[in-house]
Amino acid sequence: MKNTVDKTCKRKIFASVIVPVSLLAILVNACLLPLKRVHDRNVLELKELNEKISPAKEVAGRAPLLLQQELDLSRKLNAVFPFILSPDTAYTDLNLKTYDFARKIGLDLRSVNHHPSPAESWMNSARACYFCRPFSLNMTAQGRLEQIYQFVGLIEKDNPFAAVSEMALRLRDPSMAVFYMELVVDWPVFSERSIHESLQKMYDKKTGSAGQNSHK
Amino acid sequence: MFPRWARVVSCILYCLMVPVVIAIIYWGNLHRWTRDQLAEQQSVWESLKPVQEAVQIQQSRLNLGKQFLQELDGWNRNRIICYPVMTSLDELIPNGVHLAALQIFGSLECFSAPQADKKHPAPQVGREYQFRFCFKGDQTVGSGKILNFLQSMRQSHEISKYFSSITIGGIDKDSPMNIEDTVQIFCVDAVAEKRYVIKP
Numbered sequence: 001m002k003n004t005v006d007k008t009c010k011r012k013i014f015a016s017v018i019v020p021v022s023l024l025a026i027l028v029n030a031c032l033l034p035l036k037r038v039h040d041r042n043v044l045e046l047k048e049l050n051e052k053i054s055p056a057k058e059v060a061g062r063a064p065l066l067l068q069q070e071l072d073l074s075r076k077l078n079a080v081f082p083f084i085l086s087p088d089t090a091y092t093d094l095n096l097k098t099y100d101f102a103r104k105i106g107l108d109l110r111s112v113n114h115h116p117s118p119a120e121s122w123m124n125s126a127r128a129c130y131f132c133r134p135f136s137l138n139m140t141a142q143g144r145l146e147q148i149y150q151f152v153g154l155i156e157k158d159n160p161f162a163a164v165s166e167m168a169l170r171l172r173d174p175s176m177a178v179f180y181m182e183l184v185v186d187w188p189v190f191s192e193r194s195i196h197e198s199l200q201k202m203y204d205k206k207t208g209s210a211g212q213n214s215h216k
Numbered sequence: 217m218f219p220r221w222a223r224v225v226s227c228i229l230y231c232l233m234v235p236v237v238i239a240i241i242y243w244g245n246l247h248r249w250t251r252d253q254l255a256e257q258q259s260v261w262e263s264l265k266p267v268q269e270a271v272q273i274q275q276s277r278l279n280l281g282k283q284f285l286q287e288l289d290g291w292n293r294n295r296i297i298c299y300p301v302m303t304s305l306d307e308l309i310p311n312g313v314h315l316a317a318l319q320i321f322g323s324l325e326c327f328s329a330p331q332a333d334k335k336h337p338a339p340q341v342g343r344e345y346q347f348r349f350c351f352k353g354d355q356t357v358g359s360g361k362i363l364n365f366l367q368s369m370r371q372s373h374e375i376s377k378y379f380s381s382i383t384i385g386g387i388d389k390d391s392p393m394n395i396e397d398t399v400q401i402f403c404v405d406a407v408a409e410k411r412y413v414i415k416p
Contacts (some may be wrong), residue, residue, distance in 0.1 A: 013222040020229030027236045035243040042250035049257045056261070056268040063271050073281045078286055105355060119324035129338030130413070131284050132291060135325055144304070145315065153299030161288060163295030163343070167320035177314075186324065188291050199284060202277055 018160070034074040071151060077199065083159050085189045086196060090135045094187060101154045117165070117184065123191070133197055134186035136165060142172060142180045152183070161188045227240045290413035296322060296345050296378045300360050304350065304374035312357050316401065317350040329408060341411035345378070348385060357400055362387075366404060379406040 085093060091114050102109035114137055123133035141151065148169065155162055167185040171177070190196035264276070298320065309315065322345035329339055362384065369375050370382050385403035 009219075013219065014228035016222050017229065019228055020233065022230060024233055024236060027233065027240065032243060035240065035247050039243055039247045039250055040253050042247065046250060046254050046257060048268050049254070049261055052262055053257060053264060058262040059271045059275075060264055060267040063267065063274070066271060066274050070274060070278050070281070073278060073285070074286060075389060077281055080285070084288070115399045117323065123324070123341070130341070131287050149299060149302045149306070152302070156295075156297050156299055161291040161295075163291075163322065164298045164320055165323045165343075167298070168317065169315075169318035171314075184323075188288070199281070202281070 028133060081200060083161055084132060084196070085135060085187055087135065087189045087193065090189050092140050094135070094137050097158070098137065098155070101151055102141065104154070105147050107141050107147045107151050110140040110142065112137060119186070122202045130191055133186035133191050135189040136184050136186050139183045139185070140181065141183070142178055144177055145179055148179055148181050155185055158165065162186065242324060257269070259341070287414060293410040294343050294413050300374040301347070301378065304372050305369065308365065308368045308372060310361055313351050313353040313365065315349060316352045319348040321346045328413070338414065340412060341414070342410050344410050345377070345408040347406040348403055350401060351407070352399045352401050356401060362402055370403065375406070378408050380409045381407045
């Protein structure tokens, strides 16, 4: 009899401890901890999103300013595009131009040749670094000093990027003050046709002047 | 008999459940709030993302254009405009002195190879102009006249703005240009500083 009472009592004690412990364990493990985990994950995602959103808002806020800047830039670029020659047509264009200049001032232009200069060769290998590379034209001419000066002046005035690379003037006929000139001039040409095309396309769109400014 | 200590323990355990339930309600609400916030922020991000991408493309396009203009500016700056130099020189040449020869060296040079660091990824390209003017003068031209001429070249704005050094390169009576023995041949060397396409 006493044994049965003890057994019942032990069961009751066991139940009175185990039931709340299990309930607590269930509440903590099945509800509280998952909720906290989800909450923590959400907080982390929120933080990450906020980190992305605030710079994105800042970037988006710059859009009107950038648009204005781009319009200004496209105007500037369209103004300089005609001076940068296409590597494909540079020789023909410059030949025509130099003969035209010489004729204008009555200079006896003896020859116009293109021998790739060392700079052209190594600038070719530096294509990735520069948009342009030089295109050198070797010229020989003879005439009076004023004519030679004018010829050089016309070349320099015609293209703000053309540079006298080498020049040798020698007095040929002292009595007539005629000089013989050897001249090497560098014009910038696009390193690659694709650069020219992509820049032109990019900025023609902005001003709506596609093709107008492309150089021949 | 149900012992007293068991009742106390049971009571404590049930009491412990109260804060746990409160915590569950609290975390539940918090979770709902963060979930709503997350959804809201996600919709904001969805709307901002294409704008940000478009602006970034616009920015890179702008940078490309700026770089191109900067390089072109370098192409413009690295040259010496010879016409004003030559015409100014023409005005400065004293009586009895005539230009006999002129040599210009100003080819594009690679001053330094590209470096591995991010600061100098491109080779440093530029020109280092050297002008050599050779003059012939008659017997009236003495060294004083030559020095005065040199001084006036140094003072001329069109010439001095380009050249950091203007010196007499030599006086040579035996020059091959000297056909008549009576004339005096002297040269003036003008050297400009390095002019880079892209400033280092």
